[in-house]
Amino acid sequence: MTSTETSAVDDLGALAHRLSHPAATPCVCEAPRVLADRPDGTVVRSGTTVAKAHAPGTDREALAARIAVAADPRLAGILLPPLTAPASPAAPGPGTAVRGTRPPAASRPVTLWPYGEPVDPSDPQAAPWADAAVLLARLHRTPPPVPFPPMRGPAKAAEAVDRMRTALPGHPSALPVLAAWDALPAWARDETPAPGARGRFLCHGDLHLGQLVRHPAPDGPWLLIDVDDLGTGDPAWDLARPAAWYAAGLLPPEDWLTFLDAYRSAGGPAVPADGDPWPALDVPARALTVQTAALALVKCAAGQRDPDEPEALMLASCARIATSPPELATGPAS
Structure with a gap:
């Protein structure tokens, strides 16, 4: 870790620690712990508080709008709400930058959140697919503010492809x-807005099991986290990653059906209430397949290694997509 990265992590740890432990409160907790440190965000926990430094260049106005939605009472029980820090220069409120002597953290917007217990990656049988689907359906049925930023799912796919082009x-x-x-329509490549009414739903933008936590920890209800990509768009995008995994053979059919049935039962608008869901899911699932495969190749190039089995399956799905007509390309792998 570079000195700049270390400084940013130290800033976040100190900030989360101060919020979790008022000055008069004895502290017997562990040292702040890094939960994630990626180009798109650094997340540090201290006690019951999590501090997140968002990516450099984050649109602060759009982030503030997204944080406001996470705090909206209409989204209670769906999105994890942000914390409001004490009003002081050293402890900013949601969506503001850290004011301190260390420029690495000061150059990035920082938000504060309550800690939630994440999904256990070692226990796939307990993965909360039905809970995730119900939360998505409720999110998609909530009218978004007007105006509101677009969902960043297509932008993230385009960024992944650009990274692959640069690396390989x-x-x-x-x-x-x-x-x-190249076979995808322009809106899925982030070149034009999503078409018509399909682009007017409130969407998470980056749904996967790492975006769910139990709050209050450790056994509260499941909530969605990470609003960096929240916005208006086609709600099918939020179903696209599990759909792509199912099509590639990475997600068991029973898990996919659990997810799809729960979403439909909760009145989710992304797919018809019955019948074939693939006409609605086809383009987003193809886009998420490309995004996943592109990032897999970037990781393989950085690690100077061959693709592992899941990565190879996503790459094989891309080969099928490139030679198959729409609505057939992402059908379940046989």
Whole structure:
């Protein structure tokens, strides 16, 4: 970890620690712990408080709008609400930048959250697919504020493809991924808005099991976290990652059906109430397949290794997509 990264982590740890432990409260907890440290965000926990430094270059106005939605009472029981820090320069409120002597943290917007217990990755049988689906359906049925930023799902897919192009210029392994990408409509490549009424729903934008926590920890109800990509868009995008995993053979059919049935039972608008869901899911599922495959190739190049089995399955899905007509390309792998 570089000195700049270390400074940002130290800033976040100190901030979370101060909020979790008022000056007069004895502290017997562990040292602040890094929960994530990626280009798109650094997350540090101290006690019951989590501090997140968002990506450099984050649109602060859009982030503030997203944080306000997370705090909206209409989203209670769906999105984890942010914490409001004490009014002091050293402890900012949601969506503001840290004011301190260390420029690394000061250059990035920081938000504060209560700690929630995440999904246990070692226990796939307990994965809360039905809970995730119900939360999504409730989110999609909530009217978004007007105006409100667009959901960033297509933008993240485009960023992943750009990263792959930079890391593997002209490499043969990237060609099927690029062919699958080029076959997508412009809105799925973040070149135009989502079409018509499909683009007017409130969407999470980056749904996966890492975006759920139990709050209060450790056994409260499940809530969605991470509003960085929240916005208006096609709600099918939020179903697209599990759909893509199912199509590639990574998600067991029973888990996919549990997720889909729960979403439909909760009145989710992304797919018809019955019948074939793939016409609605096809384009977003293809886009998430491309995004996943592109990032897999970037990781393989950085680690100088071959794709592992899940990565190879997503790359094979891209090859199918590149040579299959729409609505057939993402059907379950046989």
